[in-house]
Amino acid sequence: MSGTIVGVLGLQGDIEEHLAALDMARSRLGVEGESTLVKGLEDVKKIHALIIPGGESTVIGALSSIKGILPALRERIDNGLPTLGTCAGMIMLAKKAQDRVVGETNQTLIGALDITVERNSFGRQAESFEADLKLNLPGSGSFHGVFIRAPSVKSLGEGVEELARLDNNIVAVQQGRIIGTAFHPELSGSTLLHEYLIGLANPYGK
Numbered sequence: 001m002s003g004t005i006v007g008v009l010g011l012q013g014d015i016e017e018h019l020a021a022l023d024m025a026r027s028r029l030g031v032e033g034e035s036t037l038v039k040g041l042e043d044v045k046k047i048h049a050l051i052i053p054g055g056e057s058t059v060i061g062a063l064s065s066i067k068g069i070l071p072a073l074r075e076r077i078d079n080g081l082p083t084l085g086t087c088a089g090m091i092m093l094a095k096k097a098q099d100r101v102v103g104e105t106n107q108t109l110i111g112a113l114d115i116t117v118e119r120n121s122f123g124r125q126a127e128s129f130e131a132d133l134k135l136n137l138p139g140s141g142s143f144h145g146v147f148i149r150a151p152s153v154k155s156l157g158e159g160v161e162e163l164a165r166l167d168n169n170i171v172a173v174q175q176g177r178i179i180g181t182a183f184h185p186e187l188s189g190s191t192l193l194h195e196y197l198i199g200l201a202n203p204y205g206k
């Protein structure tokens with residue numbers, strides 16, 4: 001099989017949903033390629049793009065640390081690996097995270113994306129919701145955002161652009177080839193973000 005290899009960090013969270021969205025995105029784009037689960041160092045080395053799924057960021061951080069893959073992930077992302085972090089995945093990418101209720105969490109993060117996130121920014125499970133957003137990416141008009149115990153972005157470092165806002169909360173950002181969303185695009189029915197990621201990994205088409 002030719003085309004790009006997109007890795008989905010396969011330790012915890014909604015991994016299957018991203019794999020399905022990637023298949024759909026490739027078929028809509030008419031490109032070949034494959035997806036692989038990232039669980040160890042060999043996987044980190046072979047991928048052309050990465051998705052860090054939503055789930056529970058403290059668990060994803062702890063498991064990544066046990067697997068010994070954090071420094072390698074950080075290095076590849078710093079060197080331009082196209083990366084999409086959704087919800088807990090965006091938290092993992094952030095330089096700094098705090099929780100709306102408990103404050104400082106001292107959790108393990110990758111730290112490649114220069115933002116501070118507030119975890120559980122919209123409340124706990126009962127406050128999960130859906131909302132249509134304006135997403136500032138090529139080809140995107142309105143995007144259906146699914147928010148599940150979602151974070152928001154409290155501050156942006158230099159070189160980080162806001163991609164979407166919900167009321168006064170920043171809910172999607174981009175820093176070079178890194179994209180973070182507070183919502184779950186893999187549950188939205190739209191594959192725009194997955195297509196965009198594949199495009200970043202394979203800028204010359206098929």
Ligand code: GLN
Pocket residue numbers: 053054055056057058086087088089091119120148149150151
């Ligand atoms: N609240 C979770 C966390 O802080 C994120 C939830 C999600 O990924 N849907 O890790």
